[in-house]
Amino acid sequence: MAERALYIPVILGTVRKGRLSANAARLMTDELSKRPAVETELIDIATLQLRTDDAGEAIKDPNFAARMDRADALVIVSPEYNHGYSGMLKHVLDSCLQEYIHKAVGIAGVSAGRYGGTRGIQDLLPVMRELGLVTIFWDANFSHAHKLFGSEGKPLDNSLLPLIDKFLKELIWMARTLRYGRESISLD
């Protein structure tokens, strides 16, 4: 039986107007879509319309939850705002739990400065663990995001691609390994 394709969506983790992270998220989605036996799509959290008068699984969006359940791994594109990640990203991630368990996650940080969202990534790591996600140890860092992409949102050069390649290779390895574990290795 042929192995099922991996499903690895990219979550654009900000709703801010004019967000440069959208360019990074599209690039990650484009690069993932070139990989054999990988299906991907861009999930823009601004389109989810989650309520803000409650939180957690009480506000679960069935469509988002179904995509998280189907996912073998996630790419989270997370801009750094005031040295942290977006509050709306946390609001969305907290709406699911069992859908994430023992699945791989890679984080792409985005910032206007030189650190490429590193501080936001560091803050996200313990959140990933509590959600049951398994982090890879490659990050993708988009530093000086306003200088990386042209007016059409395409990268100005190919300098990001080697890093993204390393990131995706590890993520796909982890996704395949964890899928095998979820389906075939028992706790008991």
Add this chain to the structure above:
Amino acid sequence: MSAAKMMCPFCGSEMNHHADKLTYSSPEEPGYNPLFDGSIEEFHKCPACGASASRLVLN
């Protein structure tokens, strides 16, 4: 751990138990286990179709 193997609700195959999640709760709630001061939910994955399912461990 629950005694019976979980069967896939979609394709009927035997599922794999791959994770347990502790939720802190109180003694009057279903599945409360004083050893953990909470309840354990089991997570299962179907090797045939990839479906997920979970169940509360009842004492």
